[in-house]
Amino acid sequence: MKNYLIKRFIILIPTFFGITILVYIISTLAPGSPLDLLLGDSQVTAADIERKANELGLNEPVLIQYFHWLSGLLKGNFGISFRTNTPVLGMIMERLGPTLLLTVTATILSIFIAVPLGVMSAYKPYSLWDYISSGLAFIGTATPNFFVGLILIYIFAVNLGILPLGGMYDSSGMRHVSSLLKHLIMPVIVFSLQQVGSILRQTRGSVIEVLQEDFITMSRAKGLTEFEIILKHVLRNALIPVVTVISSMMPYIIGGAVVTEQIFSWPGLGSLMVQSINARDYPTIMGVATFIAIVVLLGNFIADLIYGALDPKISHNR
């Protein structure tokens, strides 16, 4: 297990550099430079501009600039937003909470719906349960989530008036939990639809596989009830790929709610991204992208860890 950990960690390092270099290259392509304000001012001389450029380190080789940027990053400097003139990291942290609230709630909901449904439909293929779950999985993957969101808003907010149109709290400014919950319902449903599909399919598939193993027949012969078999043997084996799927959703949990947040005006990272793009606020765009990239790296690493911890075949053979 330790060897496995060390190996995965060693792979993490070049991947980290690879991703950050890629992000840096993309950010240099973005229009706008810190010198823009100066260049527009007719009273500023060429010598001044040169001096400022040297001060900001803009005349150094790209590689050095990259390392400056990287070390700034590691200290928490993700840049200053063009739009608000505040540090990007601060903006990210502000928005992270709402995003996580939405996505983690939705993920938990998806797990509670998809895993039991998956087990049921594996036990009774082609039954009513199977069709319901295939239907759900299908809606999740085939419908564009923003359309589902629009329909939900149309039905519940516009026509029935029982759920709010968007935002996180009421416009009264008072932050009540009841108001939060009402605002949370539709975005959570929309976001979880996307995940229910994949968790469901994975659960169903792996439970079907495990059910065909000999040790299940043996347990039945020994006299265990079906329920005990499910708890003690089936789930422990079948859930490994499912847990892997869920842990691989980690980056998605941070960055995947862009469209959902946009429709429901949910003040999270996703809508920050869209806002920044509309405002051409490149430091924030790249800052959020970098943040998500780091989460992707960590997420992969943690997913590998979990997979190694759960499945002895993986960790002991290396």
Place this chain on the structure above:
Amino acid sequence: MRLKAHKLAILGLIILFIEIISAIFLPILFDLDPYNSDPVAFDAEPNEFHIMGTDSIGRDVFSRFIYGGRVSLLVGILSSLISIIVGVPLGIIAGYYKGAIEFIIMRCADVFMSFPAIVLILVLVSVIGPSVWTVTIVIGILGWPQFSRLIYGNVLSVREKEYIEAAKAIGTNDFTIITKYILPNTFAPILIAFTFRTAQAIILESSLSFLGMGVQPPQASWGNILYEAQSITVLSSQPWFWLPPGIALILTVTSINFFGDGIRDALDTKMKIVGIKKCN
């Protein structure tokens, strides 16, 4: 179950066929104009001149719907083709030559696949500037991992067969081995992955256009028609405006998925198809 899947696949194929024919011929048949405004009708309800009404600038919604279909379908298909062009060679190189290059390519594939696609595409499109071509190329290029992984698996399994060894023994060069022996085995999986990727690409393009970062007006796409529905007035009072593109999207993606399932069942009897996932 096979038979039922078979029927659904045929249904899917028929729907897609109807869509493609409509997208190509309806504009000519009905002389549709999605760009000019009708000066007497703004935000009109469906009437005899405009079957689906007009938008706030007076353009005929039905025309935009059909033209939008053209764009959405084209972007989906073209971007998937780009994904194949980028992904297949990478997968072949990784699987055939192994070693460090295999490690780098597959590792990159892992990282790209775990990144939420929409974020990556948004960043690239915002830097390059949104347009239908940017969107097509970016969605296309970012679709490479699925195909690479698929081909990689295929190449690995075929590589060890005796006829490859024999071919090498008589001195066949690598290029010939790849094109004559390995590639033909990959056609079926590529086709299946192509259909699923097209569905995914259509959803991606519509999400991007919905956010305003995809196909730009005055050009129409189903996603950017839905962009208008973000305003409450349109949403509540003009359902004929935004329901059709949404339903069209669902119908198209569903049909493609059914069709893909059908082909996969039909071709899967002998092959173990490695790595095909319907990912989001």
